[in-house]
Amino acid sequence: MASISKRTRKNSKGESVSHWRAQDIVNGKRVEFTAKTKRLVEEKLRQYINDIEQYGSVLDKDEYSLSEWVHIFLYTKSYPTVAKSTFHRQQASYKHISTSSLGSVTLQNISPRLIQKFINSLELSNSSLRQIRILLNQSFEYAIDNNLLRTNPMRGVIVPKKNKDNTIRVLSKEQQKNYILALENEPNRLLFLTALFTGLRCGELIALKWKNVDLEKSTLFVCETVVRTKVYTSTGKSHFETVTNQPKTQSSIRTVPLPEFLTQELSVYKPSGTNISEQYVFGTSIGTPQWDCNIRNWHYRVCQKAQINPTISIENGNQVVKYIGVPFHALRHTFATRMIEAGENVKVIQELLGHSDIQTTLNIYTHVLEETKIASAKKQHNLYYDLLSL
Incomplete structure (x- = not known):
């Protein structure tokens, strides 16, 4: 049976100071708690007994922020x-x-x-x-x-949904033409053409090695991705490092066919020699992988030359036209959009893009698919009158 009593003593100033003490025997062990009020000391004892009965131990007293x-x-x-x-x-x-x-x-x-x-x-x-x-x-x-908490306070916590601009950036056919023309004399012209006509992600392009390119079959084998990431030591120090990983999903490991003109250009571009299989197709002059930030900077330079997405700003009282371009990932979206416009099967597009399921492809390119539906109705309209004119 617990014993709860009030204790009073004199402090250094001669004033009376009171506190409450609770004592009990729990599992053969004598325990004692003190607090300023009876309610608090009862709560301490009750919590201790509850922890012992439910968990067999009490929480560690270590206090961490x-x-x-x-x-x-x-x-x-x-x-x-x-x-x-x-x-x-x-x-x-x-x-x-x-x-x-x-x-x-x-x-x-x-x-x-x-x-x-x-x-x-x-x-x-x-x-x-x-x-x-x-x-x-x-x-x-x-x-x-580690016996510091009994329950997880994250239970019931939600991430509020924020309005997200799901509009994908796609080059129009006119913009795509201008982009290709702007690649003339660009050192990395072939890299951007490959992105535009295969739909590979930036990290997949960077990781591409000559052993993954089959010019006889006109295919690329995508099996790795390269990212530049900040790497931390066990002491918390950090530095940037280029890391090669396997794709996160099995579906991202895929074979992508090359259009004939790209096969021809890659054949000319391919270095001679016998020990080139491990060389990066679009590597640096010293044989290391390109940094994705450099590729994106070069891409925006091409967008400037192609005059893609002009915007007008006022500088020193004068109107200045600048071209904000599109994200590098828009080249991948452009590839998929042109495929849909050409009537390609969505399942084929899903496999070429390396999406894990067809719903992902349908969700991303909903607006393009709707436009092709409308276009198909127009084709049926034309067919009706063509048949009547026979």
Whole structure:
């Protein structure tokens, strides 16, 4: 039976100071708690007994701030097990946590309400918010494993959907023509033509080696991707590194046919010699993979020459025309759009793009497919009158 009593003593100033004490025997062990009020001391004892009965132990008394604990999770649990690019993304998420007021709150005082308020306050994309939610959830689960929390405060926390511009950027046929003409005398002309007429992603183009190019069969074999990512040491220091990975999904490993003109140009472009199979098709002059940021910069230079997407700004009182171009990924979208316009089967397009399922392709290119439906109705209209004129 628990014993709860009020104790009073004199402090150094001679004033009476009271506190409450609770004592009990739990599993043969004598325990004692003190607090300023009877209600608090009863709660401490009740929580202790509840922990022993339900979990067999009490929570560790170590107090970590959220920022401290997420950092521990990153370098103790995550760093040895995840890919370098994944850890880079986790570090970006951690920065938002550690620089917020939530980061200074102790684990035991974190609540779903505080987390939801933090998530709602972030002006980030849906994907970035999801990455932060995943990191917090994993960190809290690790805290539970280490006897610091009983429940995960992420339960019930949602990532609010923000209006996202799902419009894909596609070159019109006129813009595509101008883009091709602007490639004249560009050192990386063949790289951009390959992107425009095969739909390969930037990382897939960078990773392409001559052993993956079959000029006799006019095909490219896509089996790797290259990304430039910030790599961290176990002490937290970082540097940029070019990392080669296998594609995330099996469907991204694929064979892509080459149009005849590209096969001919690659045949001329291919270096002579017998030991070139491991050389990058579009590598640097010293044989290393290109950096994706360089490719994107070269691409925007071509967009400027092709005068794609003009915008007018005022500088020093004068109107200035600038060409903002389109993202490099628009070359992939342009490839797919031209295929749909030509009546290619959507299943074939899905396989050429390396999408994991056909629904992904349908979702991305919905507007193009709708336009082809309208065009097909016009063809039926023309067919009707053609038949009557026979």
